[in-house]
Amino acid sequence: MTTGSRKREVPTVPGRLPLVGHTPAMLRQRLAFTAKLRSHGDVVRVWLGPLPVYFATTPELAHQVLSGQTGTFAKGLLVDKLRRAFGNGLVSTDGEFHRRQRRMIQPALQRPALERHAEVMSASAADLVDSWRPGQVLRFDRAMQDFTIGVVGRTLFSTDFDARVSAEIRRHTPTVIRLGVVRALAPGWLAAPVNRRFDDAVARVHRVVDDVVAGRRADRDDLLSTLVSARDEHGLPMNARQVRDEVVTLLVAGSETTGVALSWLFHELAENPDVADRLHDEVDEVVGRRPATPADVPDLPYTRRVISEVLRKYTLWIMMRRASADVTLGDVDLPAGTDVAFSPHALHHDPLSHAAPDRFDPDRWLPERAALVPRGAYVPFAGGLHHCPGHLYAQYEITIAAATIAARWRLVPVPGLPVRPKVIGLMYPNRLPMTVIPRSRLSR
Numbered sequence: 001m002t003t004g005s006r007k008r009e010v011p012t013v014p015g016r017l018p019l020v021g022h023t024p025a026m027l028r029q030r031l032a033f034t035a036k037l038r039s040h041g042d043v044v045r046v047w048l049g050p051l052p053v054y055f056a057t058t059p060e061l062a063h064q065v066l067s068g069q070t071g072t073f074a075k076g077l078l079v080d081k082l083r084r085a086f087g088n089g090l091v092s093t094d095g096e097f098h099r100r101q102r103r104m105i106q107p108a109l110q111r112p113a114l115e116r117h118a119e120v121m122s123a124s125a126a127d128l129v130d131s132w133r134p135g136q137v138l139r140f141d142r143a144m145q146d147f148t149i150g151v152v153g154r155t156l157f158s159t160d161f162d163a164r165v166s167a168e169i170r171r172h173t174p175t176v177i178r179l180g181v182v183r184a185l186a187p188g189w190l191a192a193p194v195n196r197r198f199d200d201a202v203a204r205v206h207r208v209v210d211d212v213v214a215g216r217r218a219d220r221d222d223l224l225s226t227l228v229s230a231r232d233e234h235g236l237p238m239n240a241r242q243v244r245d246e247v248v249t250l251l252v253a254g255s256e257t258t259g260v261a262l263s264w265l266f267h268e269l270a271e272n273p274d275v276a277d278r279l280h281d282e283v284d285e286v287v288g289r290r291p292a293t294p295a296d297v298p299d300l301p302y303t304r305r306v307i308s309e310v311l312r313k314y315t316l317w318i319m320m321r322r323a324s325a326d327v328t329l330g331d332v333d334l335p336a337g338t339d340v341a342f343s344p345h346a347l348h349h350d351p352l353s354h355a356a357p358d359r360f361d362p363d364r365w366l367p368e369r370a371a372l373v374p375r376g377a378y379v380p381f382a383g384g385l386h387h388c389p390g391h392l393y394a395q396y397e398i399t400i401a402a403a404t405i406a407a408r409w410r411l412v413p414v415p416g417l418p419v420r421p422k423v424i425g426l427m428y429p430n431r432l433p434m435t436v437i438p439r440s441r442l443s444r
């Protein structure tokens, strides 16, 4: 166990209990717990049961953890516990192996491949808005998660994303994601009840992905074919197991993240009619009533500011790393092996970096105002070597889906059912029932 030698004494956050440390308080209060950490110091110690974790609470130090001293911080505790699902996929590896994989995978998520994926996004969004009926009440959060898993499934597998594959992936991937985070944060004895369900869901996803990979005969114009045909600098391909791990990583990393963002986006439009009116005006002018296409994305700057603001307000609760060498964080020396964390949510809601942080204000992302945000204070896609390689994919997907939906429908909350965030790693809405009303029936 590491307790850390240091130039100065690191404050332990008040409220540590014997054996369980801060874990119960942290799991009970979640966002409020991490929001208070900066008031105790720039680097503070939190005990997850018997394990000390050093939280960086300022933007500058979070930036240092993500990217400052390249190679000093590696993936840590959270990922260790998720390795059963991701295997050696991008999200759970480090060093030379990670660099090799990243070089092979990144181009598959960027231009020009992205243009092809964006056509899938546009067609899927068109199918979605055509399937709704006026006055229909949706669990909008579930509809968005189903939509985004369908998009990543189709961009990965094209026609192999048939009814069976789609049903298995839609059913079991969300379980892997949600139970995985609970399992990662809770001590072993608390996590035991979820382990079997998690393992079962992981096995089902692995099986269906293995079947598709093994059955892949001819080259297709999809992400899976790109992974299968990718070669490293020695001309070597990934083996089938590695392809499986990367596919599972993409399914997990690329579905609920975008689904949750779309859910909150329409929640915020309903809460902020002035924002909704401006977004509708922009969409009406650029897109009209047709499905949005990749070519529209650059012409929708207000919609993109709304998305930036959604990703500020609703972001990851905690990210963790482990020092892979002795390191100085601020004025604290930490030995190799120390677990370090920070809260993107706390950074995104810190009034020292973001004025009136509880206000939903897309114009804070106008270029002249965005330039004033300190480095490390806005990290929805992390940074450094593990910076989200799907960030452009995500921005296209959310913009195309939001504009296609907003062109045709207004989502109206069902009264009397308050919506609040439920934090399980990601911030989910506890529920989001909404009624779909055709825009043509409204004055705007």
Ligand code: HEM
Residues within 6 Å of the ligand: 090, 091, 092, 102, 109, 152, 249, 250, 253, 254, 255, 257, 258, 261, 311, 316, 319, 320, 379, 380, 381, 382, 383, 385, 386, 387, 388, 389, 390, 391, 393, 394
């Ligand atoms: C709004 C949507 C998204 C958000 C907020 C998001 C956020 C993030 C963050 C914060 C990380 C870093 C995690 C860490 O280092 O601990 C990450 C990594 C990753 N994301 Fe995303 N992501 C999104 C969408 C996507 C999409 C659509 C894909 C793929 C289709 C994707 C693929 C990945 C992969 C493969 C990694 C691991 C990268 C590495 O470790 O080198 N993400 N994402």
